[in-house]
Each structure stands twice: as C-alpha cells, then as structure tokens.
Amino acid sequence: MSRMLHHEPEDDPAYQAGHSARERGASRLACPYGLHDMLRHSLWLAGWHDADMELSA
DSSP states (O other): OOOOOOSOGGGSHHHHHHHHHHHTTOOGGGOOOOGGGHHHHHHHHHHHHHHHHHHHO
16 A cells, blocks of 8 residues: 655654664664665655765765
C-alpha cells in the first residue's frame, strides 16, 4: 500500500530521525529503513543529507 505525503517532508518522523542521526555522527548506513519501505528510507536519507550539508557549511 502506498503512503501519500500530505505535509512537508521535514515534518516526517523518518526525516527528523535521519537529521538527528547525522548530528550524532551516524553513517548513512545506519538507516533503519530497508528498501522494502522506500518512502521512509528516502526521507531518512534526505534528513541525513540535509544535516550533513548544514554541518559542512
């Protein structure tokens, strides 16, 4: 079953978890969502990547 986003990606718990994981120094490989849950996997990585860019600035 597909899940539709009805809000900003930054408001999603998976995005926020990825963001805080990067702030704690976790690797991208620490993503707890497998490829079977591609939406949450992508949101977690997006949060991780955004935090990585913020830390690099």
